[in-house]
Amino acid sequence: MLVVIALIVLLAALLLPALTRGRASAQRVRCVSNLRQLGLAVQLYWDDNSGNCFRYGGSSTNGGQLYWFGWLGRGAEGQRMFDAAQGVLYPYIRGRGVELCPAFDYFNPQTKLKAAGASYGYGYNLYLSAAPGEAPVKTSRFTQPSNVLLLADAAQINTWQAPASPSHPMLEEWYYVNDDTSQPNGHFRHGQRANAVFGDGHVATEQPVPGSLDSRMPRQWVGLLRKEILVLP
Numbered sequence: 617m618l619v620v621i622a623l624i625v626l627l628a629a630l631l632l633p634a635l636t637r638g639r640a641s642a643q644r645v646r647c648v649s650n651l652r653q654l655g656l657a658v659q660l661y662w663d664d665n666s667g668n669c670f671r672y673g674g675s676s677t678n679g680g681q682l683y684w685f686g687w688l689g690r691g692a693e694g695q696r697m698f699d700a701a702q703g704v705l706y707p708y709i710r711g712r713g714v715e716l717c718p719a720f721d722y723f724n725p726q727t728k729l730k731a732a733g734a735s736y737g738y739g740y741n742l743y744l745s746a747a748p749g750e751a752p753v754k755t756s757r758f759t760q761p762s763n764v765l766l767l768a769d770a771a772q773i774n775t776w777q778a779p780a781s782p783s784h785p786m787l788e789e790w791y792y793v794n795d796d797t798s799q800p801n802g803h804f805r806h807g808q809r810a811n812a813v814f815g816d817g818h819v820a821t822e823q824p825v826p827g828s829l830d831s832r833m834p835r836q837w838v839g840l841l842r843k844e845i846l847v848l849p
Contacts (some may be wrong), residue, residue: 644806
């Protein structure tokens with residue numbers, strides 16, 4: 617009996633790494649599929665809006681704020697109401713699921729939710745969002761659409777909103793990506809890589825800019841995406 621138990625333990629130890637790799641691979645594939653669908657939704661939005669890129673948002677309405685990804689109510693972190701149906705891409709997706717990356721660990725005790733549940737796991741390229749009062753960014757500015765990032769795996773480290781604090785940093789969803797060195801927001805959660813969808817609809821993996829990983833939670837792999845795929849010429 618002891619020999620059988622020992623063999624079972626040995627087999628489990630041998631199989632566990634393979635199962636872990638298989639799970640991570642499946643998550644990457646699902647994330648790529650999500651971003652392809654979101655990229656197609658972005659292109660449909662452009663077709664319906666004369667090639668205008670949508671804005672990031674943040675306008676106050678109905679006791680909350682309206683962003684590109686949906687409506688987020690006011691309130692304590694982790695308790696806010698969220699309505700994805702008010703997001704600009706929702707009419708082209710008609711449902712929920714593709715906006716959540718399966719590799720984002722919402723159940724990790726070091727994760728701080730923004731809403732009462734998972735809301736959006738991807739960030740919009742902030743350089744495609746015109747400032748208030750300015751004309752929308754036009755897709756005609758994309759001289760090389762394949763080099764213009766639309767959406768990517770995103771997150772940031774929070775140290776200023778409870779239950780996070782400077783001594784207790786926490787990972788949270790984030791809804792845009794840019795090149796701000798003071799608060800990195802690319803999330804390289806797929807084997808230290810991030811998935812991203814580009815202006816021509818293709819999805820590729822990106823590595824963090826060397827030296828950019830947020831040292832407050834280095835094992836979460838939050839860092840910067842390349843500036844050249846974010847900033848328009």
